Amino acid sequence: MIDNDTIAAISTAPGQGGIGIVRMSGDNSIKILRDIFILPSGLRVTNFKDRYFYYGKIINKDKEIIDEVLVVVMRGPKSYTKEDVVEVHCHGGMISVRRILELVIESGARLSEPGEFTKRAFLNGRLDLAQAEAVADIILSKSQEAQRASISQLEGKLSKEIEGIATALLDLIAQIEASIDYPEEDLDYVSPEDIEKELDLTLERIERLIETSSSGKLIRQGIKTVIVGKPNVGKSSLLNALVKENRAIVTSIPGTTRDVIEELITIKGIQVNITDTAGLRTTEDMIEQMGVERTKKSIDEADLIIAVFDGSLPFEVEDKDILKRVEDKKVLYVINKIDMPRKLDTRNIKDIASLEDIIEISVKSGKGIDRVEDYIYNMVYSGDVSIDDGPIITNIRHERLLKSSYDHLIEAKAAIDIGMPLDLVAIDIRAGWEDLGSITGEFVTDDIIDRIFSNFCLGK
Numbered sequence: 001m002i003d004n005d006t007i008a009a010i011s012t013a014p015g016q017g018g019i020g021i022v023r024m025s026g027d028n029s030i031k032i033l034r035d036i037f038i039l040p041s042g043l044r045v046t047n048f049k050d051r052y053f054y055y056g057k058i059i060n061k062d063k064e065i066i067d068e069v070l071v072v073v074m075r076g077p078k079s080y081t082k083e084d085v086v087e088v089h090c091h092g093g094m095i096s097v098r099r100i101l102e103l104v105i106e107s108g109a110r111l112s113e114p115g116e117f118t119k120r121a122f123l124n125g126r127l128d129l130a131q132a133e134a135v136a137d138i139i140l141s142k143s144q145e146a147q148r149a150s151i152s153q154l155e156g157k158l159s160k161e162i163e164g165i166a167t168a169l170l171d172l173i174a175q176i177e178a179s180i181d182y183p184e185e186d187l188d189y190v191s192p193e194d195i196e197k198e199l200d201l202t203l204e205r206i207e208r209l210i211e212t213s214s215s216g217k218l219i220r221q222g223i224k225t226v227i228v229g230k231p232n233v234g235k236s237s238l239l240n241a242l243v244k245e246n247r248a249i250v251t252s253i254p255g256t257t258r259d260v261i262e263e264l265i266t267i268k269g270i271q272v273n274i275t276d277t278a279g280l281r282t283t284e285d286m287i288e289q290m291g292v293e294r295t296k297k298s299i300d301e302a303d304l305i306i307a308v309f310d311g312s313l314p315f316e317v318e319d320k321d322i323l324k325r326v327e328d329k330k331v332l333y334v335i336n337k338i339d340m341p342r343k344l345d346t347r348n349i350k351d352i353a354s355l356e357d358i359i360e361i362s363v364k365s366g367k368g369i370d371r372v373e374d375y376i377y378n379m380v381y382s383g384d385v386s387i388d389d390g391p392i393i394t395n396i397r398h399e400r401l402l403k404s405s406y407d408h409l410i411e412a413k414a415a416i417d418i419g420m421p422l423d424l425v426a427i428d429i430r431a432g433w434e435d436l437g438s439i440t441g442e443f444v445t446d447d448i449i450d451r452i453f454s455n456f457c458l459g460k
């Protein structure tokens with residue numbers, strides 16, 4: 001059921017700022033504005049043009065001026081929620097917005113729940129569910145690429161692809177049902193082979209989307225990158241070079257870094273959580289030992305390991321230990337200090353790593369740092385995924401539903417293979433189709449909708 005009472009919230013972030021916005025949506029929003037707003041010209045609120053700014057004063061029942069403001073009226077259905085929406089743009093800071101919010105609530109509006117404006121936009125058919133989720137993601141995005149992926153989702157790129165796949169499945173279901181109902185009419189007859197062929201095409205499309213989810217995860221959450229290596233190879237120096245400031249202490253004394261140091265950077269619009277660690281070696285020093293333990297934990301959690309080796313020293317047993325410790329991770333092998341005479345036998349690394357995963361650098365001269373950045377960036381858009389290509393799955397809910405849909409269609413194929421009757425095959429296909437509909441919001445229960453919107457911020 002859609003509540004169409006009038007909701008209100010402060011839509012700007014709390015704290016000091018140039019302007020603050022109080023927003024209302026619902027049948028009474030224009031009437032409420034009429035009660036609290038006066039214009040120098042005496043123009044009536046009910047005569048306001050849509051989407052025009054009007055200057056005036058907000059007053060309370062005692063005619064006290066609360067603030068000087070600009071207001072805009074957007075009558076439904078041409079508004080964000082498809083209902084009558086009013087925005088009051090007042091002075092920023094905590095007090096004006098709060099007093100105006102209190103006033104509109106006294107005048108009959110209700111404080112909105114988190115995400116309730118967008119929920120109404122969804123329930124009133126202005127956005128589908130995937131698009132509504134994109135709105136929250138845009139607000140939460142921490143890097144340019146994450147925001148870009150969400151904008152594309154809001155534009156409906158993902159929804160369009162999902163709907164395309166769903167339509168193909170629905171056509172198939174219709175054909176199967178026609179064959180069951182009118183088996184004697186060859187015209188509509190669809191053979192099990194035809195069904196399998198169609199399912200294969202659909203499975204391929206779903207699979208392609210699922211494959212983008214690993215890029216999606218990296219885009220959304222950032223790449224957890226951990227720099228490891230034996231002491232003194234230049235790990236902290238590399239961190240400082242990537243962060244572009246002297247964040248970590250660098251000295252020529254091995255064992256300088258004792259604790260894990262974490263920094264957030266963006267490389268070409270991609271968020272990277274970069275961690276410098278204590279050099280890995282066996283040590284008697286208790287503090288260093290604890291650092292080494294933390295390094296091990298960071299390795300476990302990393303999306304990418306940058307294993308640093310000192311090109312000016314022979315390959316040592318500690319280097320070997322490091323190779324061993326990171327062997328089941330995604331690793332970039334960095335050979336540092338190439339400004340000095342080479343002593344490292346790089347065969348030890350080349351034997352286990354492919355060439356594109358080895359980069360030679362000198363933090364001292366700055367050589368090769370850009371290649372390290374390129375490598376991290378390319379990790380996100382690896383394989384078939386390119387930035388301007390199709391939609392990217394950034395949402396775990398979508399990923400789960402796609403996988404579930406995929407599994408149902410595989411079951412449908414298995415059912416055909418063992419000669420099950422077509423009406424049973426159609427049940428599996430229908431389940432796969434419904435999963436797709438849950439992404440765009442055609443088949444979702446109220447509690448799922450509530451859960452999704454409760455994660456939004458207030459006023460959106």
Ligand SMILES: Nc1nc2c(ncn2[C@@H]2O[C@H](COP(=O)(O)OP(=O)(O)OP(=O)(O)O)[C@@H](O)[C@H]2O)c(=O)[nH]1
Pocket residue numbers: 229230231232233234235236237238249250251252253254255256257258277278279280336337338339340361362363364365
């Ligand atoms: N010649 C040369 N020296 C470098 C280079 N990179 C780092 N160094 C020096 O190597 C020494 C160790 O650098 P750090 O960055 O502290 O090394 P680390 O791996 O963090 O060492 P720990 O924290 O002790 O594990 C410092 O004296 C740096 O100035 C380089 O590219 N060339």
Ligand SMILES: [Mg+2]
Pocket residue numbers: 235236237248249250256257276277279
């Ligand atoms: Mg260090």
